[in-house]
Amino acid sequence: MRAEIVGVGTEILLGQICNNNAQWISERLAEIGWDVLFHQAVGDNVQRIADAFRLALSRADAVIATGGLGPTQDDITREGLAAALGVGLVRQPAIERFLREKFASMGRSMPGSNLQQADVPEGGRHILPQRGTAPGLICQTPEGTRVYVVPGVPSEMREMVGGTILPELAELGGPSALVSRVLRVTGVAEAKVAEILDDLFRASTNPTVAYLASSGEVKVRLTAKASSGGEADDLIRPVAEEVARRLGAHVFTTNDEELEAVVGRWLKARRLSVATAESLTGGSLGVRLSRAPGSSAYFKGSAVCYTADAKQAVLGVSKETIEGPGVVSEECAREMASGARRIFGADLAVALTGVAGPDEHDGKPVGTICVALRGEGAEESRSFRAPGDREMVRRWAEQAGLDLLRRHLEGSAEPVELGPATENLTA
């Protein structure tokens, strides 16, 4: 079955935003075995939107359009679609009621312009949103081609594509599946991963492998095609197991989880709580640990101490450490971890200090990262130098903190190469 994706919005054609929605939807459609033959992007112009819909409807079995469903006068995808289908717009009392209730629940009166969001092309259905106020649209041509319109805001788009559209298309598409499985790895470089796995994939076309590296982690994506999801899984499983065996404790998930989610799962299972002490990351390690719903079961808090004074006053780092090895040292990281464990009353604490840049600090070069962990009878610390700009160094530091925590929780005894440089900077 053939799908086409239409992005609506002048901001795409002006290059002010990238049409990432088309990528995300394409990936999801591939997973359920639908072929995407074309993408289009078109601006906020009723005539051209209608042209884009007509063309897509002439050559696809289903069309998914994003954007132009908001409450302002430049939101005209409804009108464009109605024109392409040769029908009028009909106001839906159910949507109107939904909008009025949504606004009332937020204690606001609804601006009159929001009412246009209650219009649906004649004969069409709608999808009520959980996020936002823009309903999605579902229409069908006399020939049976489906057309879906969802908001351009990524979170609202994903909710409707994932919740409503993919299940409908999967049913229409019949038995065909493209399945991907993602293993994620820390503590080892992309080229090394590729080298370790090279012979496994040199001759393999099903599953295929792709590597994707980012700061402090490598994704290994295995993709198989078969007549069902189960069969595709069967093709992937033995290969995924071999990949996991070869990469050992470097693999933190075989199921595309974020590192903080893996750590959260371990903390819950072992009924342990955690706190952080941070400097160069500005608090982003705590943000990641607290991101998951239910994280209050294990996350106690974090103390972000950007200055030497705050490290002393809040975390109790000693004057000797600050004047001796300095604020960018494993000693300082260890004292920060001890301090965070004490003030938050946590079972475990992780501390990060270092130099995010752009300038060196306390005589240490940009990219220097010191990480420490403190628990009941446990104390570990390491340091390394990360590559890249300020954002990348901060990301490397987060990964190092989370991974130290993960390996401690897993009881993994394997030697760990934390980052690209292995020199011990404070030794």
Added chain:
Amino acid sequence: MRAEIVGVGTEILLGQICNNNAQWISERLAEIGWDVLFHQAVGDNVQRIADAFRLALSRADAVIATGGLGPTQDDITREGLAAALGVGLVRQPAIERFLREKFASMGRSMPGSNLQQADVPEGGRHILPQRGTAPGLICQTPEGTRVYVVPGVPSEMREMVGGTILPELAELGGPSALVSRVLRVTGVAEAKVAEILDDLFRASTNPTVAYLASSGEVKVRLTAKASSGGEADDLIRPVAEEVARRLGAHVFTTNDEELEAVVGRWLKARRLSVATAESLTGGSLGVRLSRAPGSSAYFKGSAVCYTADAKQAVLGVSKETIEGPGVVSEECAREMASGARRIFGADLAVALTGVAGPDEHDGKPVGTICVALRGEGAEESRSFRAPGDREMVRRWAEQAGLDLLRRHLEGSAEPVELGPATENLTA
């Protein structure tokens, strides 16, 4: 003059890569005053590539295509373009020589398949690359429509678009420029912004306006077209001033800055330091305040206290407050702000507490946000309810904290509607 961008490559349609090239080229074309009316993306199939070219050539004055110029058998953009133009491919001795020399200079012999890169549609020109081995193509229809093809590798694409294509198109297009200016607004809903500005733009085609809403903020983008950048600026300026006048203190930037950058600028200018106390945000307010290089000049740190115990032990929130109005209250936010100001020795402190969800907390519904600011002789607090999921509520809270800080620093006396609900939840 009208341009169209065609991305060639099955990897785009599978969602394996995002078509960032289209964004980059669109932005560059806007800068020289060319209108982009459509983007297309098409896979590695000669027939469909030819269809995409025919369509683009039927409605644009210039077409820029990216991708499919490599040496492998799935690189077939040359064939597709030749088919669309109804001409054959002619091998160019100049390109063949270039390729042989390129390989020789790298000490390698050239694989035979690379020779297809020396083929150009009859009557066409080519662009020799500095990076890579793939030459670009320049053709023209009998009607005078230009079509350019460049490699899909971003660095190679940019070299040819910047070095050859934009200068040609700028000359064809004559003196013309498209300029955008973005004002960003907090504390007022998108529909309300549109209503306030409606009459300004109902009749205006130059500049035009677009609204883009996200959690806790609305962007107002003004775009003008003129024969030079200076003239376009002159068209935008009075309208931007009127927009800023009508929206008053809600406007935090007329120059597309992030809210934390505006706050950072104010803190630097007034030589004040800041600390935060956070609960539901997990530290993300501190992350944003510390994101900018040089933020150590004003950011002292943050205390993220997820539990009631930590709020008491670290920030000194009183037992009476925790047992009375509770941890989700303006009283608690005020005591948290006082505590953060004290322990970090900061001039100003902002505190956030609330319910990010998915479940209600301490009897308060999901989305409840309490924000407080404490400074020398200054204490303010507010509460409201934000819409959306956990991520969105956290983002709303950050915006509310940053905006309270901004308005305090600006000395703005205007009444503030922080979020969608104005009820005082703890009154």
